[in-house]
Amino acid sequence: MTDKKENILAAALDLFANEGYHAVSTSKIAKHAKVSEGLIFRHFNNKKGLLEAIMKDAEQKVAQMLAPILFEDDPKEVIRKVIQTPFNLLPKNYGFWKLQYKLKWETEYNHPHKMKPLIDKMQWAFAKLGAEEPEQEAILLHNILDMVGIRLMRREWDKDSSFQAFLMRKYKV
Amino acid sequence: MTDKKENILAAALDLFANEGYHAVSTSKIAKHAKVSEGLIFRHFNNKKGLLEAIMKDAEQKVAQMLAPILFEDDPKEVIRKVIQTPFNLLPKNYGFWKLQYKLKWETEYNHPHKMKPLIDKMQWAFAKLGAEEPEQEAILLHNILDMVGIRLMRREWDKDSSFQAFLMRKYKV
DNA sequence: AAATAAGAAGTAAGTACTCACTCATTATAT
């Protein structure tokens, strides 16, 4: 991966996340990356190919985020880690996550089933902790944390929000 | 409001919601509305003016949705009505609400403070019901229902989801 | 007849993408 190719990816990620895929032209990306416009097409074939190159990283980043939860076998610790997840996202990666959230509005990039393993693990944890409706509890907490992620990415909250501590108290973990 | 003007608004709403503002051209809107392209500019000046005409309805629709909650003075009934709100959105209006949700990713159209009266009312209700941290409880429930709305608009759930009943049990209302 | 609504045919700027080319590095042949 050459320097200029990485510049293109970084510029595109930033612009797509903040202005939207369709709102950003390839010429604008080229200017931001300080690169000729043609180079974008040499490396990525077309504009969509550029988006897909960015999205290819997504799956492994998600997997890497979920691994410590899926391998945890103390149910309380599962809930703890799940709650921490959105608050632990690094601000330098906010652009990346923001793009993920935004693209979920395009059918093509919305894959709710990919969260199934996480929800199953949460369901297991809630069952172990004696919840009456572990499946619904898992869906509920998943919803809460999805929305927390959205608020953080939209900069409505900061990562030191007192809401994290509140959730910890609420779930007694 | 002439027929054709309404056609334009309906077509634009549908296309903006499902494909995105920047992804839709004025000529496409004209074709869908079965109208000449020039007519769009006669009625709305420019493309953005068309979007703003759609968004102008939003505030009153939101106000109208919140009124029965803000005027309710039984705290239990406040929580009940709040929980019902997203599930009661009419499928024929899904396009409209979907557009509202999507546009929140554009700074220009994200006004979190507009939900303040609702959150204050919820906080009041939770306090009356003896919650230990009514403010956080209000933020929590607001998050849950925002995410429920998103799931419904993205068609990940349908409005008969068992989740509504679960929330009613959970909040004992 | 006057005013308004609608349509058709433009325009200039912008779009994604291509093409012929340069330049530097690396592999191969002598």
Add this chain to the structure above:
DNA sequence: ATATAATGAGTGAGTACTTACTTCTTATTT
């Protein structure tokens, strides 16, 4: 070791086409 050939990153002007928007003309209403 040195000349030669091949490769691939990088450029920027140019392509056909689309865009938002305008202007002029024609229906329709009052």
